[in-house]
Amino acid sequence: MARxxxxxxxxxxxxxxxxxxxxxxxxxxxxxxxxxxLFGHPGGASLPIYDALYDAQDIRHILVxxxxxxxxxxxxxxxxxxxxxxxxATSGPGATNLITGITDAMxxxxxxxxxxxxxxxxxxxxxxxxxxDVTGITMPITKYNTLVMRAMDIPKAVRMAFYLAKTGRPxxxxxxxxxxxxxxxxxxDFDEDPxxxxxxxxxxxxxxxxAEAADAxxxxxxxxxxxxxxxxxxxxxxxxxxxxxxxxxxxxxxLMGKGAMDETHPRCLxxxxxxxxxxxxxxINRADVILxxxxxxDDRVTGRLKDFAPHARFIxxxxxxxxxxxxxxxxxxxxxxxxxxxxxxxxxVRPPKIEAWWKQIEEWRERYPFRYRQxxxxxxxxxVCDLLNRLTGGRxxxxxxxxxxxxxxxxxxxxxxxxxxxSSGGLGAMGFGFPAALGAKFACPDKQVIALVGDGGFQMTxxxxxxxxxxxxxxxxxxLNNGALGMxxxxxxxxxxxxFSSSILRNPNFAKIGEAYGARGxxxxxxxxxxSALRTALETEGVPxxxxxxCDPEENCLPMIPSGQSVxxxxxxx
Amino acid sequence: MTDPQHAATISVLVQxxxxxxxxxxxxxxxxxxxxxxxxxxxxxxxxxxxxxIVVDTAPxxxxxxxxxxxxxxxxxxxxxxxxxPAVDRELALIKVNVTPGxxxxxxxxxxVFRASVVDLTDKTMTLEVTGRGEKVDAFVTLLAKxxxxxxxxxxxxxxxxxxxxx
Numbered sequence: 001m002a003r004x005x006x007x008x009x010x011x012x013x014x015x016x017x018x019x020x021x022x023x024x025x026x027x028x029x030x031x032x033x034x035x036x037x038l039f040g041h042p043g044g045a046s047l048p049i050y051d052a053l054y055d056a057q058d059i060r061h062i063l064v065x066x067x068x069x070x071x072x073x074x075x076x077x078x079x080x081x082x083x084x085x086x087x088x089a090t091s092g093p094g095a096t097n098l099i100t101g102i103t104d105a106m107x108x109x110x111x112x113x114x115x116x117x118x119x120x121x122x123x124x125x126x127x128x129x130x131x132x133d134v135t136g137i138t139m140p141i142t143k144y145n146t147l148v149m150r151a152m153d154i155p156k157a158v159r160m161a162f163y164l165a166k167t168g169r170p171x172x173x174x175x176x177x178x179x180x181x182x183x184x185x186x187x188x189d190f191d192e193d194p195x196x197x198x199x200x201x202x203x204x205x206x207x208x209x210x211a212e213a214a215d216a217x218x219x220x221x222x223x224x225x226x227x228x229x230x231x232x233x234x235x236x237x238x239x240x241x242x243x244x245x246x247x248x249x250x251x252x253x254x255l256m257g258k259g260a261m262d263e264t265h266p267r268c269l270x271x272x273x274x275x276x277x278x279x280x281x282x283x284i285n286r287a288d289v290i291l292x293x294x295x296x297x298d299d300r301v302t303g304r305l306k307d308f309a310p311h312a313r314f315i316x317x318x319x320x321x322x323x324x325x326x327x328x329x330x331x332x333x334x335x336x337x338x339x340x341x342x343x344x345x346x347x348x349v350r351p352p353k354i355e356a357w358w359k360q361i362e363e364w365r366e367r368y369p370f371r372y373r374q375x376x377x378x379x380x381x382x383x384v385c386d387l388l389n390r391l392t393g394g395r396x397x398x399x400x401x402x403x404x405x406x407x408x409x410x411x412x413x414x415x416x417x418x419x420x421x422x423s424s425g426g427l428g429a430m431g432f433g434f435p436a437a438l439g440a441k442f443a444c445p446d447k448q449v450i451a452l453v454g455d456g457g458f459q460m461t462x463x464x465x466x467x468x469x470x471x472x473x474x475x476x477x478x479x480l481n482n483g484a485l486g487m488x489x490x491x492x493x494x495x496x497x498x499x500f501s502s503s504i505l506r507n508p509n510f511a512k513i514g515e516a517y518g519a520r521g522x523x524x525x526x527x528x529x530x531x532s533a534l535r536t537a538l539e540t541e542g543v544p545x546x547x548x549x550x551c552d553p554e555e556n557c558l559p560m561i562p563s564g565q566s567v568x569x570x571x572x573x574x
Numbered sequence: 575m576t577d578p579q580h581a582a583t584i585s586v587l588v589q590x591x592x593x594x595x596x597x598x599x600x601x602x603x604x605x606x607x608x609x610x611x612x613x614x615x616x617x618x619x620x621x622x623x624x625x626x627i628v629v630d631t632a633p634x635x636x637x638x639x640x641x642x643x644x645x646x647x648x649x650x651x652x653x654x655x656x657x658x659p660a661v662d663r664e665l666a667l668i669k670v671n672v673t674p675g676x677x678x679x680x681x682x683x684x685x686v687f688r689a690s691v692v693d694l695t696d697k698t699m700t701l702e703v704t705g706r707g708e709k710v711d712a713f714v715t716l717l718a719k720x721x722x723x724x725x726x727x728x729x730x731x732x733x734x735x736x737x738x739x740x
Contacts, residue, residue, distance in 0.1 A: 139597060140604055144647045164647065164648045198589060322641035 011034050023052035024117070027059065029158035032190055035059055035086050037077065037442050038115075039070040045117030048182035055248040059371060062442060062467065067094050069103020069435040069464045073102060074112040075532075076439025078105075079422045080182050080397050082235070085112040085439060091119050092130030095176075096137065100429050104178045107426025109169035109233060109258060110122060112159045114138075120180035121149065125491035127232045131527040134176050143171035149178070151186035155217055160194035167429045168201030169320040170233055177333045188327030201319060205336035213291070213315040213332045217457060222357045223249045226272075229256030229425070230294015230318060230338045232418045237261060239342035240293070244268075247351045249291070252300050257294070258295060258421035263414040264394065269361070270414070270487035273301040275407040276557050278572060279364035285309050286360075293317045294338045297327035298426065299563070307566035310366070314496040317341045368572065370411050378552040379527050382535070385412035388450065388478070391534055396448040397422065397440050401433030401457035404557045409452050422486025431460030434477060434484035443533045449536065455481040455507050455548075464515040468544040476537035479510055482553045494571070514546030524549045581610055582636035583662070583732055585740045586643055587617065587651040594648045598625060601642055607631050611729030621726075622650065624707040624740075626731045651739075659735045665704045665728045667692070668714065671721035672699045679718060687713045698723060 020028070031037070039062045042050040053061050064070045067089040074085030088474045089095050095116040105112045135147045142274035144164045145540040147158045154177070162174040217223050231240055237260055244251055244267045252272040262267050269368060274367030284290065290312045292444055295301070302308040305327055316323075324333040334341055346490055364396035372382035385408045388398075394414040399422040400406040406423055415421050422440055424432035435449035460477055468475050488503040520540055524533045524547060537545040594615060602609055604655055610628040617624050629639065636654040643652035665701045672680060677699065684691065684701050687709065693700035703713050714725065734740040 135593070139593075196647060198644075199647050240738070320645070322638065322645055326638060326641075327702055 019185050019253070021048065021052070021182065021188055022154055022177065022184050022186065023048040024157065025151055025154045025186060025188045026177065026182070026489070027052045027056050028188070029190065030086065030157045031056070033084070033162045035084075037062060038086040038088055039064055039073040039077070039416035039439065041065070041067050041070060041090070042119065042570030043094045043095060045091035045119055045179045046088065046094070047116070047183075048179060049117065049177070058337070062471070063224065064460065064467055065463045066238065067097035068100055068431065069438070069461055069467070071098040071114065072114070072429075072432050072435035073115070073434075073439030073442070073561075074105065074459070075101060075105050075108070075110045076399060076422055076436030077443040078110045078112050078439075079108075080419055080440035082160055083443065085110070086115065087112065088115040089135070089522040090117040090130065091179075091223070092132045094130075095134040096132055100142065100173065100427070100431070101136065102138060104424050104427040104432060105172035106141045106431050107145070108424065109170045109229060109245065110166040110172070112172045113165050113567060114174040116174060116176045117182070118147065118176045118178040120168055121178045122180070123176065128550050134174065138174050142171070143169075143176050146183055147176045148468045151181050152186040154181075156192050156237055157189050157195050160196070164191060164196065164199065165195075168199070168319065200336045201323070203319070203340055204338040204540075205317065205334040205335065205341035207331060207344070209332055209334045210344050211343060211348060213334060214345055215250065216289050216313060216315060216332060216351055217247065217291060218350040220352045221354065222287045223291065224287040225249055225251040226254070226284060226285050226290050226292040226295055227251055227260045228293065228295030229255060229260075230262035232294075234294065234338040235418070236339035236342050237418050237459045238282060239339055239346060241265070243342055243346045245417045246346060246512040247349050248354060248358070249352070250283060250358070252284050254295055254298070254425075255423060256425045256436040258410060258413075259415040259418040260294075262416050264318055264407040264416065269365070271410050274303070274561050274563070275559065276558055277362065277365060277370055277411070277412065278368040278570060281559070281561065281567045281570060282364050283361050286500070287312045289313050289315065291315045291317070292330075293342065294319075296323045302327065303541040303561045304566045307568070320462065350368045358553065359555070370387075374527065375552060377526070379524065379530060379549055381408050381482070381551045381555055382412055383527070384478065384480060384530060384549055384551070385452070387531060391538060392448060392450070394420070396420065396450050399423070399433055399437035399440055399451050401453040402428045402430045402455045403457060403481070404490065405452055405454045406557075407487075407557045408480070430457035433457060435464060437475060437477070438468055438473070441468075441475050444469075451475065451481055453477060454486060455479055455483065455505060455510070456485040458510070460515065460543055465514060465519055465546070467521070469518040472542045473539045473544055476540065476547060477514075478534070478537065478543060478547045479549060480551050481507065481510065481548055482551045483507060484553060487557070496563070509550035510546055514544070519543055520545040520546045547559065575635075577736050580630050580632060581628050582631050582633055582639070583639055583641065583655050583730065584627045584629065584636065585653050585655055585732055586649055588623050588625060588646075589648040589650065590616070590623045591648050594623075595625070597646050597648065598627070598643060600644065602627070602629060602639065605639070605642070607639075611727070613729040613731050624731075626729070630732050640663075642688060653730060653740060654736055656739060658738070660732050660740070661735060662706050662730050662732045663704055664707050664730045665700055665702065665711050666702060666710045666714070667726045668717060668722060669693075669700045669724040670717050671723060672695065676720055680717070683713075683716050689713060697716050698718070
């Protein structure tokens with residue numbers, strides 16, 4: 001929309017240089033990147049930016065109540081829509097509050113741009129009021145960051161930020177703008193291209209390597225595809241599905257890969273890894289050829305590396321060359337964009353003879369599917385997740401927080417399409433779920449977005465309920481409330497002899513909190529109330545609905561491969 | 575001293591821009607690896623600098639370092655050069671104690687190492703030596719008994735031999 005507006009009404013700067021200040025230049029640069037929404041919180045060093053935003057009718061600024069929410073919301077926005085999410089904060093404490101969300105974006109390769117105010121140039125380095133070395137602090141958690149020292153450099157910095165955030169392996173970019181740079185007058189040139197001689201992502205895979213990969217897959221007896229978040233980033237779902245349908249090769253997904261392929265497809269075995277299904281873990285560990293696409297062999301996925309799929313040859317496709325061979329040697333490395341490489345690979349693979357392999361997999365699938373028990377009078381967490389899956393048909397955008405509920409939802413929610421499962425994977429940041437759902441809802445206002453959180457994580461960022469109320473968001477928030485930091489309690493149960501050190505929570509009445517903020521609040525205490533409460537929340541329009549579901553306080557999330565162990569040590573039942 | 579079993583040389587061409595040194599050094603630090611030496615200087619193109627970094631790491635991890643370094647936006651090229659024939663040099667300035675009795679002896683040692691005397695007082699002599707790290711190490715060892723007052727070493731610089739680029 002913003003693009004069309006600028007196209008229809010060319011800026012007078014095209015003919016005659018027009019003076020504007022740095023903040024106005026920033027807003028115009030954001031407009032030219034197509035930014036429609038940004039999440040942020042003002043402060044001293046960003047006052048000029050907010051003054052310029054006051055005039056920008058076509059860019060919605062969503063005022064959050066804590067900058068951490070702005071960063072998580074930008075990630076939710078980016079991951080739900082595929083567009084770049086933007087957040088903004090003032091210098092010092094404002095900027096440091098963005099850190100968790102920026103780190104999450106780095107770990108999960110989400111394209112976001114963070115714009116921070118900085119103290120004026122003359123006092124930088126003098127420990128000025130609200131000064132923090134934000135470019136220094138964020139160096140290891142951004143793909144790139146820059147401190148802009150002249151107003152006229154803002155257009156180039158913004159173009160570069162968006163370009164770097166969304167190309168290659170996506171990630172966060174931070175632009176730090178001193179207050180006096182925002183106030184400085186300049187004659188901006190918005191058409192100047194940033195020069196990046198050291199940045200050349202390889203998108204097309206090496207044809208020789210692709211042919212070799214095709215041969216390995218064609219000759220495999222027990223092949224499997226290990227699919228991750230890179231498929232979603234590159235939009236490679238059609239190519240992955242085509243590969244699977246052409247060859248019959250089974251697919252397992254990582255947490256970040258949920259949505260990479262329709263999980264109801266018979267060839268898709270769903271999530272594997274620490275809390276993945278037993279059958280998916282058995283399958284990948286018995287495979288002889290593994291096609292790993294858009295993945296990074298995270299420890300939560302592989303367990304003990306030397307025992308991970310010990311009989312397999314690995315074909316590893318990734319856009320980031322540094323991921324290939326980082327944790328596990330790749331026999332056939334292919335650097336490139338998942339979509340392009342898979343498109344080139346599909347026609348070359350001859351369907352392998354894998355009837356025996358499928359027979360074995362089906363036997364495993366039948367022997368140990370996900371299951372849960374419902375203790376008398378207690379609400380099972382998995383039942384809630386299962387029900388949400390059935391009620392939405394797996395077509396809602398689900399945003400989770402971090403912990404047991406996240407893993408149960410990952411087990412029970414069967415994504416039908418990409419960008420429908422948003423979770424803090426690599427960083428595992430509690431407090432992510434609700435703000436990211438907020439961001440996702442702003443990105444996709446016409447889609448059903450639901451937040452699923454735990455009672456622990458929700459309390460880290462729940463103050464922004466007011467933001468959801470203020471904007472009339474139809475956003476159900478389901479709390480799987482077990483009165484504990486459930487995953488901590490689970491580890492203490494298994495590995496610390498049940499010594500529940502600081503993991504049991506005394507909780508407020510979340511439904512009443514919701515009501516106090518102006519949202520709808522529902523408290524569910526009995527299993528028979530669950531379904532109608534979920535339905536009510538899913539149908540609630542124009543206002544968020546907080547559903548506090550009092551769940552079984554003793555349930556453990558299984559199966560589980562304990563940290564640093566292998567599939568042989570998987571805990572199936574407690 | 576570097577343990578040659580665990581020292582790896584990485585040559586990095588970077589855009590000459592603020593903060594690049596910190597990005598490169600920080601990237602190595604956060605992988606828990608010690609930088610044994612790091613030298614930075616301009617190249618034939620003034621907008622580009624070369625860093626030669628010697629890190630204490632197992633050779634099989636060196637390529638991973640080079641790959642991570644290539645992800646830094648300002649890094650134009652990063653090469654692990656341990657498996658390539660290359661020329662390594664280091665320069666050291668060494669200030670030793672001298673007495674009228676030891677002066678000639680030290681100059682003899684310096685001659686063998688083609689070191690030159692760059693400063694001389696009645697109590698001290700400053701020597702400049704250039705060579706591979708091992709040569710500088712050997713020279714330092716021989717001078718130790720006279721009493722080294724101060725020493726400054728540049729760290730290693732390296733170029734691949736022949737027409738191939740480093």
